[in-house]
Amino acid sequence: MATLKHINSKNADYGAAEQYLLFEHDEFTMKPVLDETGRLIPREDYRLSTLNCGGEDFAVACMRANLRYGKNQRREDVKSHHYIISFDPRDGPDNGLTVDRAQALGEKFCAEHFPGHQALVCTHPDGHNHSGNIHVHIVINSLRIEEVPFLPYMDRPADTKAGCKHRCTDAALRYFKSEVMEMCHREGLYQIDLLNGSKNRVTDREYWAQKKGQAALDKQNAPMIAGGITPRQTKFETNKEKLRQTIRKALATAASFDEFSSLLLREGVTVKESRGRLSYLTPDRTKPITARKLGDDFDRTAVLSVLEQNAARATEKAAAILEYPRHGNTKAPQTAPKQDGVQRLVDIEQKMAEGKGRGYERWATMHNLKQMAATLNVYQEYGFTSPEQLEAAVDTAYQEMRQTSGELKALETKLQGKKELQQQVLAYAKTKPTRDGLKAQKSEKARAAYRQANESDFIIAEAAARYFKAHGITKLPARKALQAEIEQLISEKDGLYNTYHEQKQRFKELQTVKRNIDQILRREEPHRRKEQSHER
Numbered sequence: 001m002a003t004l005k006h007i008n009s010k011n012a013d014y015g016a017a018e019q020y021l022l023f024e025h026d027e028f029t030m031k032p033v034l035d036e037t038g039r040l041i042p043r044e045d046y047r048l049s050t051l052n053c054g055g056e057d058f059a060v061a062c063m064r065a066n067l068r069y070g071k072n073q074r075r076e077d078v079k080s081h082h083y084i085i086s087f088d089p090r091d092g093p094d095n096g097l098t099v100d101r102a103q104a105l106g107e108k109f110c111a112e113h114f115p116g117h118q119a120l121v122c123t124h125p126d127g128h129n130h131s132g133n134i135h136v137h138i139v140i141n142s143l144r145i146e147e148v149p150f151l152p153y154m155d156r157p158a159d160t161k162a163g164c165k166h167r168c169t170d171a172a173l174r175y176f177k178s179e180v181m182e183m184c185h186r187e188g189l190y191q192i193d194l195l196n197g198s199k200n201r202v203t204d205r206e207y208w209a210q211k212k213g214q215a216a217l218d219k220q221n222a223p224m225i226a227g228g229i230t231p232r233q234t235k236f237e238t239n240k241e242k243l244r245q246t247i248r249k250a251l252a253t254a255a256s257f258d259e260f261s262s263l264l265l266r267e268g269v270t271v272k273e274s275r276g277r278l279s280y281l282t283p284d285r286t287k288p289i290t291a292r293k294l295g296d297d298f299d300r301t302a303v304l305s306v307l308e309q310n311a312a313r314a315t316e317k318a319a320a321i322l323e324y325p326r327h328g329n330t331k332a333p334q335t336a337p338k339q340d341g342v343q344r345l346v347d348i349e350q351k352m353a354e355g356k357g358r359g360y361e362r363w364a365t366m367h368n369l370k371q372m373a374a375t376l377n378v379y380q381e382y383g384f385t386s387p388e389q390l391e392a393a394v395d396t397a398y399q400e401m402r403q404t405s406g407e408l409k410a411l412e413t414k415l416q417g418k419k420e421l422q423q424q425v426l427a428y429a430k431t432k433p434t435r436d437g438l439k440a441q442k443s444e445k446a447r448a449a450y451r452q453a454n455e456s457d458f459i460i461a462e463a464a465a466r467y468f469k470a471h472g473i474t475k476l477p478a479r480k481a482l483q484a485e486i487e488q489l490i491s492e493k494d495g496l497y498n499t500y501h502e503q504k505q506r507f508k509e510l511q512t513v514k515r516n517i518d519q520i521l522r523r524e525e526p527h528r529r530k531e532q533s534h535e536r
Contacts, residue, residue, distance in 0.1 A: 002191055004180045006168055007082040008142075010075070014059035017080060017139045021048065021122040028212055043124065047103035051110055051119040052145065058120045062141040065118060069163040071143050078142050081166055085109070085180060086127065086135040088190035095189050097134055099125050105183060106136030113153075113179060114138070116146035117166060142166050150426040152483050160430065175483065178490045185497050193494045195487055196296075202240075203293070210238050240294060243269065243282060247298055255311040260303065276300055342374045342509060343367075345516050375516040378509070387517055394514050397507040404500045411496060415489045421471070422482050428464040429479070431457040 009017070023040040024033040033041050053061035062080070066072040072079050085106060091097035103123040110119050117140040127133045142165045150160055153172035158164040177194040184191035202210075213236035221231040237245075246267050254260035261271050268283040278300045279288035291299040346364040356364075384390045434457040441447040451458055468476070477485075 002088065002180050002184045002189060003086045004173075004177050004194065005084040005086070006173060006176075007084075008078045008168065009080045009082060010078055012072070012079055014062045014080065014141070017082065018058055018120060021046065021120070021124075021137055021139075028215070045099065045125050047099055047123040049103070049107060049121050051107070051121065052116070053118050058118065058139075061118050062143075065141060065143050065145045069143060069145075071163065071165065072141075078165070080142055081140050081168055083138040083140075083176070084135055085138070086133050087184075089132040091189045092132060092134060095187075097187075097189060099123050099134060102134045102136055105187065106138060109136075109179070109183060110138045110140070113151065113176060114140050114166070115151075116144040116148040116162065117141055118143075118145065140166065150430045152422055152426065152479070152486075155479070157433075171480070171483070174487060178487050181490055181494055185493065191494060191497070193491050195491050206238050206240055210236060210241070213238065239282065239284070240289065243280060243289065244294055244298070247280065247294075251303065251306050251310075253310070254307060255314055256307060257304070260307060273300065278303065342378055342512050342516065343371050344512055345371050345375075345519050347519070371516060372520060375513050375520070378513050379517065382510075387514075387521070390510070390514055390517060394507070394510045397503065397510050401500065401503040401507050404496060404503055408493065408496045408500055411489060411493050415486065415493060418482065418486050418489060420467075421473075421477070422479075422486065424464040424467045425476055425479060425482065427460050428468075428476070431461040431464075434458065435461055 011017075019032065019040070020030075021043075023042055025031065026033055035041050050058050050061075056064070071077070087097055087102060103121065106121045106123060110121050119141070120137075120139040122137045122139075123134065124137070125132075125134055127135055144162055144164055144166060147162045148160050153169070153175035154160060155169075155171070159167065174195060181191050181194055183189075217233065217236045221234065224231050246264065246269055250260055250263035250267075254263055264271050264280070270281040270288075272279050272281065272288060278291045278298065280291070280294070280298075281288040291303075296302055345368050348361060348364045348368070351364065352361060379390065382390075382393065384393065434454045437454070438447060438450055438458075441450050468474075
């Protein structure tokens with residue numbers, strides 16, 4: 001899934017940002033890595049481009065603009081903003097994401113959401129954790145050099161004017177996250193909901209603490225491993241991660257809040273509730289850790305939900321034991337298999353007729369044997385007892401997928417309509433000073449001259465007014481409320497988007513299983529007829 005990270009910098013050396021993007025840096029110290037001769041080591045693969053720099057170097061263009069407007073001259077001024085869009089490692093093999101495609105997406109994202117800013121866009125094929133996640137760096141000068149239209153995350157007139165600075169507010173960051181989600185949906189990439197928190201909330205500080213702790217532990221264990229001794233601890237865990245595991249362990253068995261608190265207290269953890277929020281105090285701390293800092297799985301709503309499920313499950317289990325004594329080991333049908341997808345069987349006779357050789361025949365025979373076993377395993381995992389039941393499941397999966405697809409299209413249409421309305425509202429709001437200026441004109445001649453001098457603004461305002469009239473809008477919605485509604489629709493779309501892909505994957509798997517079963521049965525049918533004729 002794509003994630004978005006923001007860092008602001010007060011470093012007046014704009015060249016340092018470019019140096020970080022072009023040359024290897026140590027992931028812990030963030031200092032450049034030098035070779036034997038003391039020279040910087042270039043990164044092996046990257047894409048780099050600049051926007052709004054007028055053909056000049058990014059650092060030079062930024063310094064010229066700062067001097068021209070007299071901005072970013074103080075030590076405490078934020079000189080630049082650094083945004084990082086990291087894509088899911090699976091997007092490369094599964095969805096065809098390449099470094100060039102990611103670079104194009106980054107440039108488009110920068111042009112749409114940071115217009116008027118000098119920018120540096122650079123794409124790397126892998127992260128420091130070597131997971132294969134393609135990621136895009138967008139570094140912008142905090143100063144805006146051109147006047148730009150009102151964008152949804154802007155809330156002050158100065159946010160559109162040249163010579164003013166970019167502000168990454170909480171609302172702006174939420175807007176950028178929603179746009180990253182929309183970009184991934186549009187491009188068919190993996191994505192999660194970035195607007196409603198995460199189950200495990202790991203901050204940058206905790207992430208790097210874990211990385212540094214793991215590096216120190218590996219260094220400490222190296223002599224023991226070299227001597228053939230197995231270390232007692234090989235994985236470093238932060239105190240927060242240990243606390244998460246302790247809470248999850250208690251949640252796995254507790255059926256009430258009192259039992260949950262008691263289990264945690266045995267481990268030395270005190271759970272407290274204040275104003276409807278939970279916090280956890282460990283023995284080594286004097287200040288409790290709030291659930292918000294641990295993740296959504298540990299807040300009051302999530303904890304109570306799990307405890308209710310545990311209590312209901314315990315009640316059902318007790319009732320089942322009393323009502324139905326166990327006779328034999330019967331397995332309930334599962335809703336989804338616990339294994340990888342099944343591939344289609346190869347029609348060996350057809351392929352041989354097309355001219356394939358003996359080597360292909362041997363490979364295809366082994367492939368079919370493996371896929372037959374996998375097909376029958378999935379068939380049993382789903383709990384099917386007949387081909388007719390499998391066919392009914394395929395039809396049901398297809399109908400569910402079509403229904404979700406229809407809901408997704410309807411939601412996309414509604415979202416598109418809200419975004420169009422938002423564009424018109426923002427455009428109309430941008431022309432407000434011009435429209436107010438017309439009212440201040442005393443004579444008809446002055447009003448005509450004023451309209452002619454500001455013709456473009458009045459064209460925009462009249463087009464927006466026609467849009468409002470055509471859609472029956474008599475009262476304009478508040479911009480913040482409209483943006484919140486759009487973000488809610490994007491979150492709903494994200495859930496439907498992921499549900500649709502799961503249903504599509506399940507449908508394809510069931511369809512493959514059905515085709516394989518049909519092929520197996522067709523192959524066995526001649527043998528059965530031959531045996532019957534032999535018996536006669």
